[in-house]
Amino acid sequence: MNQPYQLYYWPGIPGRGEFVRLILEDTGTDYVDVARLPEGEGGGVAALEGLLAGDRPGLPPLAPPILVAGDLTIAQTANICFYLATRHDRVPPDEASRWHANQLQLTILDLVDEIHDTHHPMSVAEAYEAQRPEAARRARAFVALRLPKFLGYFERVLAAHSADAGEGLLDGRFSYVDLSMTYVLQGLAFAFPAAMGALAPKLPRLRQLEARTARRRKLAAYLESDRRAAFGDGIFRHYPELDV
Numbered sequence: 679m680n681q682p683y684q685l686y687y688w689p690g691i692p693g694r695g696e697f698v699r700l701i702l703e704d705t706g707t708d709y710v711d712v713a714r715l716p717e718g719e720g721g722g723v724a725a726l727e728g729l730l731a732g733d734r735p736g737l738p739p740l741a742p743p744i745l746v747a748g749d750l751t752i753a754q755t756a757n758i759c760f761y762l763a764t765r766h767d768r769v770p771p772d773e774a775s776r777w778h779a780n781q782l783q784l785t786i787l788d789l790v791d792e793i794h795d796t797h798h799p800m801s802v803a804e805a806y807e808a809q810r811p812e813a814a815r816r817a818r819a820f821v822a823l824r825l826p827k828f829l830g831y832f833e834r835v836l837a838a839h840s841a842d843a844g845e846g847l848l849d850g851r852f853s854y855v856d857l858s859m860t861y862v863l864q865g866l867a868f869a870f871p872a873a874m875g876a877l878a879p880k881l882p883r884l885r886q887l888e889a890r891t892a893r894r895r896k897l898a899a900y901l902e903s904d905r906r907a908a909f910g911d912g913i914f915r916h917y918p919e920l921d922v
């Protein structure tokens with residue numbers, strides 16, 4: 679495959695596209711963030727909508743992120759991450775590692791769905807403002823029960839590794855799952871600063887993992903660059919009334 683990868687994702691927000699970007703950036707892999715190009719250069723939302731409308735042969739995707747790799751077009755965040763990680767040495771080759779990495783990645787994306795549902799508990803077709811009472815109820819349960827359950831689980835996964843295993847969620851070894859975990863922790867710190875502040879003392883290993891991962895050379899350069907979109911709209915939103 680000589681063409682750079684093409685990533686299709688909504689421009690202007692990090693969103694689920696960020697899970698894909700972090701692997702590409704950490705590995706220094708060439709890619710085109712198609713919808714961030716001007717429409718006159720074949721980019722913009724028009725390019726993404728064209729892909730969703732089926733302007734390529736083969737299995738059509740339902741929703742972004744979408745990766746085009748040569749003749750292959752694939753969707754679903756965890757699927758794309760797994761594809762890239764296997765090709766760019768961000769997951770070990772043995773079978774157990776691959777299934778366990780995917781298991782962890784899918785669990786991270788379950789958490790992401792629940793984060794999204796705090797501000798859109800009733801309908802993705804309506805604005806947050808149209809579902810505020812339900813969002814408040816959903817966010818209370820998320821902060822009290824679901825967030826500690828998910829993060830407590832990942833902390834436990836880290837604690838189960840031997841002290842000298844060091845680096846990551848996957849048997850103490852660094853993998854793409856740590857890139858995704860770091861992104862979610864950053865997003866949570868933006869969306870739920872009070873709740874995350876309260877949980878922080880219970881999550882020492884996760885906090886170390888986040889700090890360590892964000893210091894990786896290529897990743898740190900990316901995080902400081904203007905390629906990294908700011909949090910705001912999208913999955914990670916800060917509504918103080920939901921950060922209970």
Ligand SMILES: N[C@@H](CCC(=O)N[C@@H](CS)C(=O)NCC(=O)O)C(=O)O
Nearest residue numbers: 693694741742743753754755756787
């Ligand atoms: N499970 C899918 C969810 C994809 C998804 O919800 N994408 C959002 C953007 S982050 C979207 O544009 N959805 C449009 C839709 O569901 O109609 C994944 O992880 O890729």
